[in-house]
Structures are given as C-alpha cells and as structure tokens.
Amino acid sequence: MSDQSMGFPPALKEKYVISKTLGTGACGEVKLAFERETCLKVAIKIINKKKCLLENDRPLNVExxxxxxxxxxxxxxxxxxxxxxxxxxxxVLELMEGGELFYKVRRPAKLSEETCKLYFYQMLLAVQYLHQxxxxxxxxxxxxxxxSSPSEEKCLIKVSDFGQSKLLGESSLMQTLCGTPDYLAPEVLRFESGAKGGxxxxxxxxxxxxxxxxxxxxxxPPFSETPQKCLRDQxxxxxxxxIQEIWDHVSQEALDLVRKLLExxxxxxxxxxxxxxxxWLQDEEMKRIFQELVSKAETAPNLLVKGRKRPRAEDELVGPTKARKLQQ
Structure with missing residues (x-):
C-alpha cells in the first residue's frame, strides 16, 4: 500500500489497492495498482490539478x-x-509491463530491423485507426x-498519452502549438513563427x-541542437x-520509408x-507474428479490458483502392 493512498478518492481505494510509483512527470505520476476483485495489475495515471491548471480552474486536456x-x-x-x-x-489504465520504447532504443541498446518493423507496423495501425x-x-x-513485455522483444506495443490529442472534423486544421520539440513537424513550427498556411x-x-x-x-535522433544550427532550422x-556507418546496416527500403515520412x-x-x-512493410511473416500476439493478448486477462469487441487487426489494413478513397 502506498503511504499516500489515504488522499485518494474513496471509490478508487474501494476498487483498487494502490502500490508503488512506476514513473513521474511534469503534471503527476503513474502508480501500480491491483484490482481488488480480480487481483489484476493496472496503472493509475495521477494528474495533479495544481500543477496543470490551464483555465477555468480545470486542466482541459484531461477531459x-x-x-x-x-x-x-x-x-x-x-x-x-x-x-x-x-x-x-x-x-486507471491497463498496465504495460514492458515500459516505454524510449528505454529500448537508448544507447547502447539497439533494436534489430525486424523488431523495428514489427513495432512500427503496430504504430501505423494505431494511428491509422485514430485518423479514421x-x-x-x-x-x-x-x-x-x-x-507489453519487459523481456520478450517480439511483443505488442500500444500508443498512449492522449493529453495533447485533438478531436476534429474532416476539414479541420489545428491551430494550437503542442507536442514535443524534437518530434514537431515543420508546419507546426512555421505556424508558431507566424508563417501563412492556416x-x-x-x-x-x-x-x-x-x-x-x-x-x-x-x-x-534525426535532429538535435548544435552550435552551428538550431533545432528549428534543421x-x-x-x-x-x-551517420553513414550506422545506416550502412539498415536496408534501403527502411531508409526510403524514413525519407518519405520526413518530407x-x-x-x-x-x-x-x-x-x-x-x-518495407509487405512482410507476411511479421504480420503473422503480430496476429499471434493479438490473439494471445485477447486471452490474457491482464491485457483484456471489458467492453466492446475489438476489431480484427487485419480489418485496419487498407488496400490500394481503399487507400485512394481515404485520400480523396
């Protein structure tokens, strides 16, 4: 039990046993907890109101x-x-025991290209679903x-943290600067500097x-602050x-995809x-592994959240015809 658990809402304490802190951030922390009825592990994201007030005395991004x-x-x-x-x-969120991908790629750690492909394929499916x-x-x-796994390299990944996300209509263009600087697209930076574009x-x-x-x-990272050139300009x-000696070990197909995304x-x-x-992603063996991971997760109680039936992962894929329709 956490020493701070006495300050939690009674309904939360009634349903969950709060345990250790898993991580901390600018506006709060994430704690490990156990559902009393099932003993399943969950993660509780605690957002400190005092640290994250924006306006109207409510942190709007939480809602x-x-x-x-x-x-x-x-x-x-x-x-x-x-x-x-x-x-x-x-x-209260499902617990992903493998932690952040950040720690898997931070030097001297290095992922194989095949593992990168498996993870990136899942990221694309997740973001495609969001955009749709x-x-x-x-x-x-x-x-x-x-x-999902702290030890198995071939595992499910999940996109998290929707605090900066935006719900929008088909014709909407966002006009609010947000995101992490290293990952910001050029058009976001141009908008911040007052360039035309809407x-x-x-x-x-x-x-x-x-x-x-x-x-x-x-x-x-592809872009980093240097004395010669600032991050924004890059x-x-x-x-x-x-760095040639590093990219010599990466396939041309993978590099081509990187270049076309960093357009x-x-x-x-x-x-x-x-x-x-x-x-690069037309790899049937990789897709087979992904489908096996999804099937396994569906039967694992600690990854399964009650609610609507999940769509089959292959239903998220698009063929050339559907892709053209989505772009029109």
Missing part, C-alpha cells in the same frame, strides 16, 4: 484525454478502465509507445512517426543528421495509409 480513451478500441491503443476525480484526476476516427494524436514520441493537420503524426522510426533504426529544412512538405509526405503500403 479530452478521457473522452478519447473511452472512444477508442484497438489492440495497439492503451485502454482505460476507470476514471476518478478528487483532489487530482485519476485515470477523427483523432490526431499530436504528441507521438518514444516515451508514449509502451511495450494551421496543420493529420500529416503531423506521420512526421512524428518518421522521427520515431529514424531513432529506432539508428539509435540517435526541422524546417528537413536536414537530418546521417518537409506535408502534401508530399506519405500518409499513414500510404506508409502501410510501403514495400
């Missing part, structure tokens, strides 16, 4: 995050179990990609995924750092649907 979490239903998106409000906000449901994530980064759309998620794929394959120019012009940048059709 949006909970709304999105309740709406989405996909094997590669984190699941919400409960939500409580008291002195702070408490979002009118949601732009806006803060895709390694820290928001969670792994905002930005779904393509920002494709750019962020390109940054993630670059790091997964190479072990270092991103807006699409001028990423290319400065959002109109020319690959969409999520187009990325799924890229030759």
């Amino acid at each position: 949006t995050e909970v709304e999105i979490l309740k709406k989405v239903d996909h094997p590669c998106l984190i699941k919400i179990k409960d939500f409580y409000e008291g002195e702070d906000f408490y979002i 449901n009118g949601i732009i994530h806006r803060d895709l980064k390694l820290e928001n990609i969670l792994l 905002g930005y759309g779904r393509a920002v998620d494709a750019w962020s995924l390109g940054v993630i794929l670059f790091i997964c394959l190479s072990g270092y 991103i807006c120019a699409g001028s990423f750092t290319f 400065v012009d959002p109109i020319r940048r690959l969409t999520i649907q187009e990325a799924l059709l890229h030759p």
Whole structure:
C-alpha cells in the first residue's frame, strides 16, 4: 500500500489497492495498482490539478484525454478502465509491463530491423485507426509507445498519452502549438513563427512517426541542437543528421520509408495509409507474428479490458483502392 493512498478518492481505494510509483512527470505520476476483485495489475495515471491548471480552474486536456480513451478500441491503443476525480484526476489504465520504447532504443541498446518493423507496423495501425476516427494524436514520441513485455522483444506495443490529442472534423486544421520539440513537424513550427498556411493537420503524426522510426533504426535522433544550427532550422529544412556507418546496416527500403515520412512538405509526405503500403512493410511473416500476439493478448486477462469487441487487426489494413478513397 502506498503511504499516500489515504488522499485518494474513496471509490478508487474501494476498487483498487494502490502500490508503488512506476514513473513521474511534469503534471503527476503513474502508480501500480491491483484490482481488488480480480487481483489484476493496472496503472493509475495521477494528474495533479495544481500543477496543470490551464483555465477555468480545470486542466482541459484531461477531459479530452478521457473522452478519447473511452472512444477508442484497438489492440495497439492503451485502454482505460476507470476514471476518478478528487483532489487530482485519476485515470486507471491497463498496465504495460514492458515500459516505454524510449528505454529500448537508448544507447547502447539497439533494436534489430525486424523488431523495428514489427513495432512500427503496430504504430501505423494505431494511428491509422485514430485518423479514421477523427483523432490526431499530436504528441507521438518514444516515451508514449509502451511495450507489453519487459523481456520478450517480439511483443505488442500500444500508443498512449492522449493529453495533447485533438478531436476534429474532416476539414479541420489545428491551430494550437503542442507536442514535443524534437518530434514537431515543420508546419507546426512555421505556424508558431507566424508563417501563412492556416494551421496543420493529420500529416503531423506521420512526421512524428518518421522521427520515431529514424531513432529506432539508428539509435540517435534525426535532429538535435548544435552550435552551428538550431533545432528549428534543421526541422524546417528537413536536414537530418546521417551517420553513414550506422545506416550502412539498415536496408534501403527502411531508409526510403524514413525519407518519405520526413518530407518537409506535408502534401508530399506519405500518409499513414500510404506508409502501410510501403514495400518495407509487405512482410507476411511479421504480420503473422503480430496476429499471434493479438490473439494471445485477447486471452490474457491482464491485457483484456471489458467492453466492446475489438476489431480484427487485419480489418485496419487498407488496400490500394481503399487507400485512394481515404485520400480523396
């Protein structure tokens, strides 16, 4: 039991046994907890109201995050179990025991290209589902990609943290600067600087995924602040750092996908649907492994959240005809 559990809402304590802290952030922390009735492990995301006040005495992004979490239903998106409000906000989520992808790619750790492909395929499916449901994530980064297993490299991943996400209509363009600087698309930075263009759309998620794929394959970020050139200028120019001896070990198909996602012009940048059709991802063995992981997760009680039946993962795929229709 946590020493701080006495301050939690009574309804939360009645249903869950709160345990150790798993991680901390700018606006709160994540704690391990156990559901009393089933003994299943969950993660409780605690958002400190005092630290995250925006306006009207309420952190607006919390309400949006909970709304999105309740709406989405996909094997590669984190699941919400409960939500409580008291002195702070408490979002009860399924526990991903493998932690953040960030720690799997941080040097000297290195993922194989095949593992990168399995993870990235799942990220694309998750973001495709979000976009098809009118949601732009806006803060895709390694820290928001969670792994289901701490030991098995071939595992399910889940996209998390919808605090910066936006629900929008088909014709909407966002006009709010958000996201993590290293992963921000050029059009977001241009909008912040006052350049004309009227905002930005779904393509920002494709750019962020390109940054993630670059790091997964190479072990270092494509853009970083230097005395010679600031981060903003590098991103807006699409001028990423290319270390030949590292990329010599990466396939040309993988590099081609990275280049097409890190396209400065959002109109020319690959969409999520187009990325799924890229030759690098036409790997039937990888897709078979993914389907096995999904099937296994469906029968594992600690990953299963009661609610609507999940769509089959293959239903999220698009063929060339459907991809063209989605782009029209």
